[in-house]
Amino acid sequence: MSVKENGEKFKGFMSEFKTFAMRGNVMDLAVGVIVGGAFQKIVTSVINDLIMPFIGLLTGGLNFNEQFLILRLPEGVDRAAVTSIDAAKQLGVTTFNYGSFITAVIDFLIMTFVIFLLVKGINRLSEVRIHPKKEEEPEAPTTKICPFCKSEIAIDATRCPHCTSEQPEETEEAAEKTADATEG
Secondary structure, eight states, X not given: OOHHHHHHHHHXXXXXXXXXXXXXXXXXXXXXXXXXXXXHHXXXXXXXXXXXXXXXXXXXXXXXXXXXXXXXXXTTOOGGGOXXXXXXXXXXXXEEOHHHXXXXXXXXXXXXXXXXXXXXXXXXXXXXXXXXXXXXXXXXXXXXXXXXTOOEEETTOSBOTTTOOBOOOOOHHHHHHHHHHHHO
16 A cells, blocks of 8 residues: 555545534534533532531531441551541551442432433423424314304304204304304
């Protein structure tokens, strides 16, 4: 393969990549990932700074993120020296960090709920934009007024059931007037 053929293949590849990268969906996805990363920091702060302190109060005033169980102590390490996850890491202690895990689960659930609300709102907006509410057309009248006794009768009646008079054939103008009279 010559250098010229390789250059043309590379140009074709780059052109295809540019077409892919500039499509609306890819750009929307990129913006979504960036905004999602920034939003994740806000949710994490809400969890760590606002929610977990209250949960810590329920657990006896302890920092819930620091809740752990010691699984294995190395030789020569005193259990009393392991006061935090950081101290355990420095001493080489194997720990089960359930507080951090529960915090991450709560973080995930809140993030998922917020995303659900955003998607629901966006879907509602797009639904309104795509399918605007149509004005309801008035229903065709089902009754008319007898010109003789002024009673309300079925629109297709040929005789009035109240006064038994024969109903004249209606023109469209008369039908519209009758419809207006039955509505008012």
